Amino acid sequence: MEEMQEFSIALEQTIDDYLGREPGWLRRDAFVRAAGDYLVEDGTLEDLEVCYFAQPVGRSRMEVAGYSVSDDGRVLDLVSVYYGEHGQTISRDQVRRRLNWTKLFATACHDGHHLRMEESSPQFDMVQDIHSRWHDFGKIRIFLLTDGRSTLQELPAEELNGLPIVQNLWDIERLRRLASSGRQEEPISVDFEEFGEPLPCLPAPGSEGDYQCLLTLIPGKLLADIYELHGSKLLQRNVRAFLQARGKVNKGINETIRKHPDRFLAYNNGISATATGATFEQRGNETYLLRLSDLQIVNGGQTTASLHHAAIRDGADLSRIQVPTKITVVQPDLLDQLVPNISRYANSQNSINEADFEANSPFHVELERVSRSVWAPAVLGSTRQSRWYYERVRGQYNVDRARRHTAAKQKSFDEEFPRGQRFTKTDAAKYDLTFRQLPHVVSLGAQKCFQWWTLNVLAESPTVPDENYFQALAAKRILFEHGRAEIRKLNPGAGYLANVTTYTLARLAAEVDLDDALATVWRRQGLPDSIRRAVAELSRPVRQVLLAAPGSGNVTEWCKKEDCWKSVLDISWASPLAKVATQAGK
Structure with missing residues (x-):
């Protein structure tokens, strides 16, 4: 309770800071900015434009508190807000109601609601921007940010005008865990059996006690699917890899995928990844990788993004592509000590400067x-x-x-x-x-x-x-x-x-x-x-x-x-x- 109290006080102080800098904002808007900052730094959101808009729709209403479009134009992120609960429990109906308001807003954008709005306002720009890009969207993600508590564990996947909708709830407890975990991101866990089959792998002999190295081949489609699920959050521990993957596609990689998929293994250097835990199964003389905890790709962001782009945008067949992969499993307490160096040396073949390593860079x-x-x-x-x-x-x-x-x-x-x-x-x-x-x-x-x-x-x-x-x-x-x-x-x-x-x-x-x-x-x-x-x-x-x-x-x-x-x-x-x-x- 003491930790939650400290976090709530710090959050309200941050809200006060934003209110002093942003004219016309209510505490609701400053809360969206403060909570959104955690998700952006976490990598859950690529960015966030705070822009509140609400209007009646029949006997309901449409409402949104902010939005963002991914760099590749495929993902529309909409933020909903429920502020003022101060840690009180909110009901499932209240959660669903606000998510529904945001879905009604998305429908209005699709239908050209900007034509009925006053021009030259941030709200008009938001609605017009979403409408003009709608044909590029492959997915909508809705994030409900609240200072209340919720016991809701899962939100169903839905569709809107043929687009899948992924719904996310970030209540005060989940925000606190993210803010106080001492980490820059919520860890990504991958269960390979859920994607189809575990991966045969080769644990490198002689690994010391503070790390373990594995060599494996990841099917191209599997890698693209993982990126589709987690996006650029997979690349948060390496800013250079992170930036390479944001909307950019290597023409050489793309040509190999389209014309010579069977040569991908020969032409591509593969990817390097880190994790804090791995689960194995021995089958006869072979070792299979079942699960990875806290997966991060520290080199090969462009390879990953190019495979994803080819599959989603171009409809490429990735079934014949295998991606060579080195995975370094690091003890959690050594994560911040070893991973920056793994990331740095894995990228040493590129022209890369120490300043590329974000917060931990010497600069x-x-x-x-x-x-x-x-x-x-x-x-x-x-x-x-x-x-x-x-x-x-x-x-x-x-x-x-x-x-x-x-x-x-x-x-x-x-x-x-x-x-x-x-x-x-x-x-x-x-x-x-x-x-x-x-x-x-x-x-x-x-x-x-x-x-x-x-x-x-x-x-x-x-x-x-x-x-x-x-x-x-x-x-x-x-x-x-x-x-x-x-x-x-x-x-x-x-x-x-x-x-x-x-x-x-x-x-x-x-x-x-x-x-x-x-x-x-x-x-x-x-x-x-x-x-x-x-x-x-x-x-x-x-x-x-x-x-x-x-x-x-x-x-x-x-x-x-x-x-x-x-x-x-x-x-x-x-x-x-x-x-x-x-x-x-x-």
Whole structure:
């Protein structure tokens, strides 16, 4: 009960954080964002756009709290919400009712409900986007997020307009287990007998006590089926493999599948995987693999995705394809120690940088260390200094705070690391790419933005973050969030605040001496009036460009295109920006 109480308090604090940053959100929306973050980091969701929409439908209603479309366009994820229960038990009928509301929303999208909606709103963009992509969908997944408790164990598979629907319930207890497990993902277990037959395998002799290696051949169809069931979550422990599999298909692999399936074993290097447990059966002189616990593919993401794509999209026959596979079974307590190295060395044949390994990469570890050692200047009128807290792993701030077991020590922690001075990996990517003048990449969403940053900034130009780097990053955070607040005051309750903010500040970065401006922001721990006025003035024409989306008029999709950024660069802006740089220190 104590663990649940601590988790609930931390969750409500996170909700408060989001409410302070998102105009017009209710606690319901902030809960969806906070709970959704756990599922995105877990890999259960690829991404999530929080967008609440509800409307009566006859004697019922349609309702949705957010959505996402997978990178390959095949999976539509819809999020339903039931918030405000504070750990109370919710009935099965309540669960089914809300899931049904979301199915009615999906039906409305299919039927073209956007034609009856007001244009240029995030809700219109969502409905229109789903409608325009419907013909590509192969599956719909519905996630009900709730702060209540449910005893419902299974939800039936259903269909909607010929599409299978997979329903998922994430109640407060399941969210707590995910958040407090110390893991970045819920483990994937595979029972090969459920897929048909166990796999003959060869345990490597001489394996030491902390790991065991197995060699086997996985049928191509089986591998594609496993990927269909679990998606990119199979690849969470290797960001390079994870990114390779997201919507990209290797032409060479695809050609072998189509023209020479019997040569696949000869042409393909296979995959490497890890697990924390394996169940075997001895049949005569042969060993068969029955089950794997906590399966992760650490090399071969592109092979896996290409087989899946060929089977699902192209209808390819995978019956003659065998995929060579090495499986390393690691003790659970050594998972975080051994798996990153297995992943790293398994990918050594590719051009891969240490920064590709996400939270555990040397870049992020060092950025965290620096953040704990750098004091920020005292705000004008105060003598008290504080630090900016880089949260390398989700929930780390709350864990660090909870380790201070007395109220006095927690108060001291709050003074040293104010909650409002905390930012995450995805935040860092958003701030950095905004001031690198890539607002169209930022507009892709938190996870895709972070992945782009990882491969195209951290991997291409390896950096060891030092005090100066961290100060500049924190200054970008201050400039972004204060600029966002200024834009919000000008347009209270208006949509597309995130897009207008990143585009406005990217354009500002193109006009000022950025290093000088960031140094001033860091010294002040706030914005000079000259920059504040420039942000407010520039945001008006930027908003007009974003809302004038060509073609379909979908503002959200328009903001993701480089042409949108070029249009913002073409804005004729008469503000005396030259003065901004010279006055920044005044």
